[in-house]
Amino acid sequence: xxxxRFIILVGCLLAAGASGTEPQQLRLWPGKAPGSEQWTxxxxxxxxxxxxxxxxxxxxxTVSVFLPDAAxxxxxxxxxxxxxxxxxxxxxxxxxxxxxxxxxxxxAAFVLKYRTLQQAARTALVPPxxxxxxxxxxxxxxxxxxxxxxxxxxxxxxxxxxxAQQAMQLVRQHANEWHVDTARVGFMGFxxxxxxxxxxxxxxxxxxxxxFLISLYGPALQDVNVPTQAPPLFIAVGASHFxxxxxxxxxxxxxxxxxxxxxxxxxxxVSAGFGMTxxxxxxxxxxxxxxxxxxxxxxxxx
Numbered sequence: 358x359x360x361x362r363f364i365i366l367v368g369c370l371l372a373a374g375a376s377g378t379e380p381q382q383l384r385l386w387p388g389k390a391p392g393s394e395q396w397t398x399x400x401x402x403x404x405x406x407x408x409x410x411x412x413x414x415x416x417x418x419t420v421s422v423f424l425p426d427a428a429x430x431x432x433x434x435x436x437x438x439x440x441x442x443x444x445x446x447x448x449x450x451x452x453x454x455x456x457x458x459x460x461x462x463x464x465a466a467f468v469l470k471y472r473t474l475q476q477a478a479r480t481a482l483v484p485p486x487x488x489x490x491x492x493x494x495x496x497x498x499x500x501x502x503x504x505x506x507x508x509x510x511x512x513x514x515x516x517x518x519x520x521a522q523q524a525m526q527l528v529r530q531h532a533n534e535w536h537v538d539t540a541r542v543g544f545m546g547f548x549x550x551x552x553x554x555x556x557x558x559x560x561x562x563x564x565x566x567x568x569f570l571i572s573l574y575g576p577a578l579q580d581v582n583v584p585t586q587a588p589p590l591f592i593a594v595g596a597s598h599f600x601x602x603x604x605x606x607x608x609x610x611x612x613x614x615x616x617x618x619x620x621x622x623x624x625x626x627v628s629a630g631f632g633m634t635x636x637x638x639x640x641x642x643x644x645x646x647x648x649x650x651x652x653x654x655x656x657x658x659x
Contacts, residue, residue: 380456380468381422385523390418390472392516398475402448407634409449411441414475418520420527421468423456424535429463432538433657436467436524436567440548440575440630443513444474450632451547451573458633458644464657465537467528471520471553474513494600499611501576501604502552514578517549518556522565525557529564541656543569543588548601548630551575555608558588569656571647574630576604583615590619591650593643595627620650 396416403411420436437459439451446452448470456466494501504510525542532539544567546554551572558570561584574594590612594605605621612619624640635641651657 380453382419383422383527385418385420385520385527390416390516390520392512392519393472396475398477405447405450407450409447409454412446412448412470413444413473415446415470415473416475418472418523419470420524421453421456421470422535423453423460423466423468425460425463425465427536429461430465430536431463431657432536433463433541433543433651434465434467434528434535434537435459435543435545435571436469436521436528438469438471438517438521438544438546438550438553440546440550440573441473443510443517443549443552444476446470446473446550447547447630447632450634451550451630454633455545462648462657465528465535467524469521469524469550471517471550472513473517474510491599493603496603496607497580499577499581499604499607500579501600501607502578503600514552514556517553518560521553521557522560522562525565525567541568543567543571543656545571545573546575547573547632548575549578552578555579555581559584561586569651569654572605572608573632573643574598574601574605576601577608577611581608581611583611583617587612587615587617589654590617591647592619592621593640593646594621594623595629595631595640596623596625597628598630599628618654622646 393416398414401413437455439446452468456468459466528542529539544554552575555577567588570588571591592605609619609621627640652659
């Protein structure tokens with residue numbers, strides 16, 4: 358094995374995949390991840406009221422491998438980046454549960470645990486009480502980053518994109534073993550994970566660029582200069598998700614202005630992230646819309 362791409366198996370500690378077996382969890386870097394060598398806070402895992410795991414203080418990025426039954430495998434693969442404002446990761450609702458659904462449809466899934474902001478005492482992601490009407494962001498160059506001047510958070514975003522690049526390269530390196538078509542490896546990001554996915558696509562690094570990009574309520578967190586080889590883009594977002602709706606619309610518009618394929622679904626009556634949690638609303642059908650889009654682009658079969 359190439360020492361520069363040394364991958365260490367660290368255990369099978371996460372929830373069971375669709376096959377009923379524990380997923381492999383693979384480290385992305387041979388030693389400490391570059392740029393965060395001095396981070397010392399321990400990773401934490403808590404459980405939400407709905408029973409989903411929330412991961413914080415990630416300094417050792419990994420991917421968890423969820424493979425479909427061989428008889429169902431289509432060759433398509435997706436790296437999944439959960440959201441959490443670059444501070445936490447909604448690891449199940451926007452990660453392992455998505456992976457299980459993809460496996461049911463013959464798609465290999467890889468849940469990315471990317472680096473997050475180090476926080477000695479994590480606080481809830483709840484905005485302070487409003488003193489007046491909230492103002493939507495003024496979005497320029499499709500950049501919907503709500504804290505563009507936060508140098509520390511920007512550095513974390515760059516680290517997360519680097520982790521995503523490692524994950525994409527890892528999947529392609531193991532394509533034969535995992536029965537993956539190297540030309541059908543996509544990236545799916547939720548919320549801030551979508552911003553990581555956009556950064557991945559904009560970087561265009563050989564061997565790491567996604568063949569298709571899926572953003573679930575994840576606008577760009579940086580200026581968007583759509584590359585010549587930009588992948589097809591699928592977006593789903595609530596119609597009244599503060600700052601995020603307009604950010605996703607701007608991202609869609611940037612892709613279309615560059616003449617690149619893009620599809621967007623804006624769901625009425627939705628003002629926040631939804632993940633795999635049913636709401637009894639049309640937004641519950643977003644996974645089916647995604648599957649139809651992938652089949653239409655011949656990325657997988659129905």
